Each structure stands twice: as structure tokens, then as C-alpha cells.
Amino acid sequence: MAISDPQFFKGWKQVLQMCNLKPGEQVTVLTSDDSNRQIANIAKLAASDLGATVTELNLAPMNGEKAISRDKSGYIGKTPLEGNAAALACLKASDMVIDTIQLLFSKEQEEVLKAGTRMLLAVEPPEVMMRLLPRPEDKRRVLVAGQRIGAAKTMRVTSAAGTDFTCAFGQYPVLTQYGLADEPGRWDHWPSCFSARWPNEGSAEGTIVIDEGDILLPFKKYARAPITVTIEKGFIRDIKGGYDAEFMRKFMESFNDPRAYAMAHVGWGMETRAHWTVLGLYNPEAQLGMDARSFAGNFLWSSGPNTEAGGDRDVPCHLDIPLRNCSVALDGVFMTRDGEIVQDDQK
Ligand SMILES: [Fe+2]
Numbered sequence: 001m002a003i004s005d006p007q008f009f010k011g012w013k014q015v016l017q018m019c020n021l022k023p024g025e026q027v028t029v030l031t032s033d034d035s036n037r038q039i040a041n042i043a044k045l046a047a048s049d050l051g052a053t054v055t056e057l058n059l060a061p062m063n064g065e066k067a068i069s070r071d072k073s074g075y076i077g078k079t080p081l082e083g084n085a086a087a088l089a090c091l092k093a094s095d096m097v098i099d100t101i102q103l104l105f106s107k108e109q110e111e112v113l114k115a116g117t118r119m120l121l122a123v124e125p126p127e128v129m130m131r132l133l134p135r136p137e138d139k140r141r142v143l144v145a146g147q148r149i150g151a152a153k154t155m156r157v158t159s160a161a162g163t164d165f166t167c168a169f170g171q172y173p174v175l176t177q178y179g180l181a182d183e184p185g186r187w188d189h190w191p192s193c194f195s196a197r198w199p200n201e202g203s204a205e206g207t208i209v210i211d212e213g214d215i216l217l218p219f220k221k222y223a224r225a226p227i228t229v230t231i232e233k234g235f236i237r238d239i240k241g242g243y244d245a246e247f248m249r250k251f252m253e254s255f256n257d258p259r260a261y262a263m264a265h266v267g268w269g270m271e272t273r274a275h276w277t278v279l280g281l282y283n284p285e286a287q288l289g290m291d292a293r294s295f296a297g298n299f300l301w302s303s304g305p306n307t308e309a310g311g312d313r314d315v316p317c318h319l320d321i322p323l324r325n326c327s328v329a330l331d332g333v334f335m336t337r338d339g340e341i342v343q344d345d346q347k
Contacts, residue, residue: 003126005042011130012046015190018134019120019182023051025095032061032080035100039122039129043098057090059101066316078316081108091117096181098122105305105318109187118181121189124290125282132191132273132290134179141270141346145195145335146176148343152330155199155266157208157299159326160338161226165206165301167199167266172309175265177294193274193294196267198309202234204263208301210241210321215276215292216248217320220284236261236303252303252317260317264302265309268328268336269294270346276324292322296347297339299326 003011021027027047031040040056047054059080066078081088081103088108091097092115099121103109113119122129149155149169157165177192210216210227227241227248235258239249252260271294278291293300304318305311325339334342341347 001127003038003130005038008038008042008126008130009046009049011133012042013049015120015134015180016046016050016052018136018180019096019118021047021050021052021096025052026055026093027052027096027098028055028057028091028094029098030091030101030103031056031058032101033058034061036123036126038126040098040100043100043122047096047098052096055090055094057087059084059087061101079103079106079108081106088112096120104187104189105307105314107307107314110307110310113185113187116184118184119187120181121187123288124191125287128278128287128290129191132179132193132271132294134190138193138271139178139180142176142178142193142195144343144345145268145270146174148330148335149195149197149267150174154331156329156332157266157301157326158329159209159211159323161211161325162209162228163207163323163326165204165208165231167205167263168203169197169200171200172198172306172311175267175309189290191271191274191290191294193271194267194269194298194300196265196300198265198306198311199234199263204231204234204266206231208323210244210323211325213276214323215279215289215321216244217289217292217322218318219247219251220279220282220289221247222280231263234263236263248319252319255315255317257315257317259313259315260304262304262306262313262315264304264306264318266299266301268341269298269300269322270296270341272296272347289320293320295322297336297341298322298324299328299336
């Protein structure tokens with residue numbers, strides 16, 4: 001069901017207040033021709049109502065001819081900010097940017113964040129945003145998990161389906177997503193609720209079995225049969241299985257870039273209001289799949305870029321793959337067991 005403007009306005013005000021938006025701050029709502037107008041319009045109203053000075057910056061869409069779909073997560077990293085010094089200056093001069101076009105993984109986003117601007121991505125359907133409205137307890141749980149990942153030297157993930165994967169940490173910072181851009185230079189995505197980290201280069205090793213019913217993003221598909229992924233020295237070396245494995249292989253091959261096979265962030269979801277089933281209820285192009293990325297107890301792993309963590313691997317192919325029924329351990333201490341969160345302070 002749709003969300004009414006007054007209801008969404010209340011939600012936006014609440015989220016912007018939790019993002020510490022203060023009267024007199026400069027807020028830029030970044031839009032393109034395919035932005036959700038309800039998100040852009042209500043965000044502008046809510047920011048204005050809180051006393052911010054609001055600008056809408058509209059940039060032409062791009063990548064249409066390169067991406068093989070209209071999905072914003074299907075081709076990432078190259079944005080209309082490339083070569084647009086005026087637009088970049090506008091974002092860097094803002095206290096807060098509300099991004100409805102998805103700058104994630106671009107070097108321009110890193111530049112804006114380094115200027116101290118906080119950025120909130122808002123591209124999911126309004127009803128998903130409202131159902132998963134960020135709460136203080138979500139932030140607390142995500143930060144607790146983030147501290148544990150930050151202190152860990154190793155992660156091991158196992159499952160009855162056959163996953164046995166290990167990696168080492170220390171090279172890259174921790175990624176925490178709780179849906180609020182509440183500090184200078186912080187990026188987040190409303191809605192989100194997970195913690196993750198990029199493995200040290202070359203350290204990811206083992207087998208990940210994507211089981212029937214696990215989710216393949218950005219394809220927005222549930223796997224229909226197991227896919228066995230072999231990882232050696234930080235790179236995916238083999239993808240075996242039936243139709244789904246072939247689809248995954250062919251999608252990755254279409255980028256013609258060996259960097260697409262690098263392991264990227266690994267972590268787990270903590271959102272009890274997010275559901276594994278939601279993806280099956282939507283048209284694939286209607287949402288990004290944040291329920292899939294956030295549902296409590298998933299093991300979310302990914303491939304491709306590391307620019308978000310400060311690396312220079314800016315490959316436009318990025319898969320996010322949330323698995324069910326996995327056990328995730330940090331330095332031998334279980335965070336999840338068979339897809340359930342076991343640490344009380346993360347529940
Ligand atoms: Fe990702």
C-alpha cells in the first residue's frame with residue numbers, strides 16, 4: 001500500500017531530527033529524472049519545516065546505455081557528478097545531502113563525505129522506508145556489532161548447505177548502516193540495519209554455498225538450486241551449479257573486468273522488521289532490496305568494489321548476496337548460528 005504525504009512527512013521529520021538536522025543548515029536534495037518524486041518532495045518539505053535551507057539539485061540520468069537494466073544497483077560508481085564541478089561544489093557546500101539518484105561507490109561521493117557533508121540515500125519505496133523507519137535501538141545494535149567486527153581479526157562462516165569461508169580483518173574500516181546520516185561526513189541509507197567489513201586483500205578463502213531460497217542481488221531473485229562459489233586468495237575462482245550459477249557467471253562476465261570477482265563486504269543483518277519474503281512480493285525494478293540486505297541473522301556477502309571502504313577498486317559490478325541459515329563467528333565467537341542472532345545485545 002502507498003504511504004500518504006502527511007504520514008511520510010512525519011517520518012521524514014523524525015528521521016531528519018535523528019540525523020541531527022538543525023535550523024539554518026544547508027540541505028541539498030539530489031534528484032534525477034527517474035527519482036521518486038514523493039521522496040524528493042516530502043524530504044524537501046520536512047527539511048524546510050525543520051528550518052533548513054533547502055536546494056534541489058537535478059542532474060540528468062546516465063549509464064542508461066551501459067547498464068543492462070534500469071536498476072540503480074546494476075551498474076554503479078559512475079555518476080552524473082563526473083566532470084560537473086558546479087554540482088560537486090553544491091554538494092560539498094551542503095551540511096546534508098539527501099541522495100535520490102544513488103551516488104554510492106562513486107569517487108565523487110567519497111569527496112563529498114570528506115568535505116564533512118553527511119549523506120542519506122533514499123531510494124526504496126516509501127512504504128518500505130516507513131516500515132523500516134530507523135530506531136535508536138537499531139543504531140545501538142548495529143554499532144555493537146560494528147565494534148565486534150572492528151575488534152576481530154578473523155571471520156568464519158559455516159552452514160549445513162556447505163559454506164565454509166574464512167577471512168582476515170584489519171586493512172579496511174568497518175561499515176555500519178543504521179539508516180541515519182547523523183554525524184559530519186557520515187553516509188547511510190534509509191532503510192538499513194547491518195554491520196560489515198571488507199576482508200584484508202587476499203585473505204578470503206573457502207566455499208560459499210548459496211542455497212535454494214537465498215537471495216541474489218541485484219538480480220532480485222531467489223536461488224532455485226544451490227550455487228557453489230569457490231574463493232581463493234580474495235577472489236571468486238569458480239561458480240558452479242545450475243541455471244542460477246550460469247546467470248551469475250554470465251552477469252559478471254558481461255562487465256569484462258577481473259576486479260568484479262574480488263570479495264567485498266561481509267557481515268550480517270539485524271533488522272527484525274525486515275523480511276526475507278519481501279523481495280518476492282515486488283516487481284524487481286520497484287525496489288533495491290533493503291529487506292533482503294537487512295533481515296536479522298542473514299550473512300550478507302558481496303563482490304566487486306572497495307571504494308566505499310577507501311580502496312581503489314572501482315569496478316561497476318557489485319553483487320550483494322544475503323544467505324539464510326549460516327553461522328557467522330568472529331575470532332571463534334558466534335554472532336549468528338544457523339541464521340539466528342545469538343548475541344543478546346544484537347537482538
Ligand atoms: Fe553491497
